[in-house]
Amino acid sequence: LRSRLAMPSRLLQILVFISGMSVMAAEMTGLRLLAPFFGTSLVVTTVLIGSMMTFLALGYWLGGRWSDRKPEFRTLSRVTAGASVLILLIPVLGQPVLRTSAAAIRPLLQGEEVSEPTVAVAMLIGGFLATLGLFALPVVLMGTVSPWAIRLAVTDVQTAGKVSGRLYALSTLGSIIGSFLPALLLIPLLGVRNTFFAIGTVLMAASAPGLLRGARAALPPAGMAALMLLPPGTVRPMDGLIWEGESLYHFIQVVEQPLNDCPNARYLYLNEGVGVHSIKCPDPDPDREARGYWSYMAAVPYYFEEPEDFDRALIIGLAGGTIGRKLLANFPDIEIDGVELDGTVVKVGETWFDNADPRIHPIVMDGRTFLQVSDQQYDLVLVDAYRQPYIPFHLTTHEFFELIANHLTEDGLVAVNVATLYGETQDLEAMIYRTMAETFPTVLRIDASASNDILVGARKPKDIELYAAQIQTLPNARLSRIRDGIQDKVHAEVEGWETARLLTDDR
Numbered sequence: 001l002r003s004r005l006a007m008p009s010r011l012l013q014i015l016v017f018i019s020g021m022s023v024m025a026a027e028m029t030g031l032r033l034l035a036p037f038f039g040t041s042l043v044v045t046t047v048l049i050g051s052m053m054t055f056l057a058l059g060y061w062l063g064g065r066w067s068d069r070k071p072e073f074r075t076l077s078r079v080t081a082g083a084s085v086l087i088l089l090i091p092v093l094g095q096p097v098l099r100t101s102a103a104a105i106r107p108l109l110q111g112e113e114v115s116e117p118t119v120a121v122a123m124l125i126g127g128f129l130a131t132l133g134l135f136a137l138p139v140v141l142m143g144t145v146s147p148w149a150i151r152l153a154v155t156d157v158q159t160a161g162k163v164s165g166r167l168y169a170l171s172t173l174g175s176i177i178g179s180f181l182p183a184l185l186l187i188p189l190l191g192v193r194n195t196f197f198a199i200g201t202v203l204m205a206a207s208a209p210g211l212l213r214g215a216r217a218a219l220p221p222a223g224m225a226a227l228m229l230l231p232p233g234t235v236r237p238m239d240g241l242i243w244e245g246e247s248l249y250h251f252i253q254v255v256e257q258p259l260n261d262c263p264n265a266r267y268l269y270l271n272e273g274v275g276v277h278s279i280k281c282p283d284p285d286p287d288r289e290a291r292g293y294w295s296y297m298a299a300v301p302y303y304f305e306e307p308e309d310f311d312r313a314l315i316i317g318l319a320g321g322t323i324g325r326k327l328l329a330n331f332p333d334i335e336i337d338g339v340e341l342d343g344t345v346v347k348v349g350e351t352w353f354d355n356a357d358p359r360i361h362p363i364v365m366d367g368r369t370f371l372q373v374s375d376q377q378y379d380l381v382l383v384d385a386y387r388q389p390y391i392p393f394h395l396t397t398h399e400f401f402e403l404i405a406n407h408l409t410e411d412g413l414v415a416v417n418v419a420t421l422y423g424e425t426q427d428l429e430a431m432i433y434r435t436m437a438e439t440f441p442t443v444l445r446i447d448a449s450a451s452n453d454i455l456v457g458a459r460k461p462k463d464i465e466l467y468a469a470q471i472q473t474l475p476n477a478r479l480s481r482i483r484d485g486i487q488d489k490v491h492a493e494v495e496g497w498e499t500a501r502l503l504t505d506d507r
Contacts, residue, residue: 021313032195064151243351328359343364
């Protein structure tokens with residue numbers, strides 16, 4: 001009798017641990033499922049986590065009621081087995097829904113005409129809610145495990161606290177492991193789809209012994225594991241797709257599309273693919289796509305009194321190295337340190353874009369962290385790390401720009417690409433201008449494109465007309481596309497900056 005009771009007790013503890021792990025693993029992997037279509041902004045993360053907590057709360061409530069009606073390990077195992085099957089369906093059913101909603105909304109986000117914008121927005125919201133619905137059932141079912149397990153394990157009120165504490169500790173330990181496994185191991189090795197399959201398989205392996213005896217208990221998880229052998233296909237199909245993959249931070253795509261008179265330009269897209277993070281025309285002339293904001297950033301050294309005298313530049317937000325390439329095209333003898341948070345993006349840049357240039361030195365690190373640990377002085381710092389809705393606040397504050405100033409030479413310059421969505425106000429740009437003006441005696445605005453303004457700060461007072469004046473006198477053909485009309489693009493300030501909020505680490 002003692003032997004028969006011991007086995008269910010161990011199985012119950014395993015089920016509690018695996019269920020706790022599966023909840024958090026599904027939640028963390030869910031963020032990556034949504035990323036290619038909705039991005040990884042704070043809003044998306046908040047909605048997903050808040051929804052998961054809601055589903056768990058409902059599961060706890062139901063688990064308490066169901067466990068009183070059916071205080072049976074076999075019934076609990078049926079519930080968790082059902083949750084494991086539902087986890088398998090999340091990527092299978094979720095991706096078609098997400099693709100449809102993203103296809104409807106993408107033109108609107110890119111400033112293009114949409115015949116039925118209300119329908120497009122409705123499809124976006126509907127796709128997001130439908131995907132959350134895919135998580136609802138399995139998470140609710142897994143939420144029933146803790147109260148149900150306590151109901152089964154407590155046989156004496158004198159030890160109820162000890163037993164419940166042990167089970168909650170096991171569940172929480174599983175949740176801790178489930179938080180780390182997807183990001184650090186499963187997604188990089190297996191991808192998002194197979195990570196969901198792996199989570200479902202492990203949960204089924206913990207559930208099956210409560211339903212089947214002997215070797216038969218291995219059959220359901222083995223069948224589920226076999227699904228991982230199926231070819232995954234493309235996450236977000238696009239015309240001209242060259243490569244796509246996952247990293248610790250992003251969903252990444254390299255796509256070949258026409259640009260101006262370049263028929264086969266390469267584009268680097270991250271996450272939902274609204275913003276272009278790097279671009280290159282591989283042939284016949286790699287500078288045919290020179291009209292982008294990258295060219296204006298690369299021309300910032302012409303705000304020096306002696307542009308040819310600067311030696312070293314830092315780019316925060318290297319991506320694929322487009323700004324670095326254009327900077328080297330104008331100033332071939334300089335050295336560039338390029339800081340990029342995502343090491344996989346750096347490797348993609350080495351393969352498809354410009355990071356393999358020996359004059360560009362990629363550094364995989366957060367930009368502010370690098371400034372805090374480096375003693376290197378720079379003549380020029382270019383910040384290209386802002387892109388709606390991904391603007392790291394710690395790279396916008398007064399403390400950050402003070403840190404940059406400490407790394408600039410006496411005549412040093414800092415330029416910040418402030419990218420916005422089409423049709424947005426200048427509120428964000430005014431705040432960043434105000435914040436930069438606290439540190440730099442001269443700040444000017446360059447109207448680079450419809451969705452990109454560049455703010456340039458100088459360590460010492462300068463004539464704002466110098467930038468345009470020096471570009472207009474250049475014989476360099478590489479800047480011919482931005483030379484015309486450059487004077488009209490340079491402004492002394494951003495409207496409303498005097499009353500804008502000063503951004504600090506605290507606020």
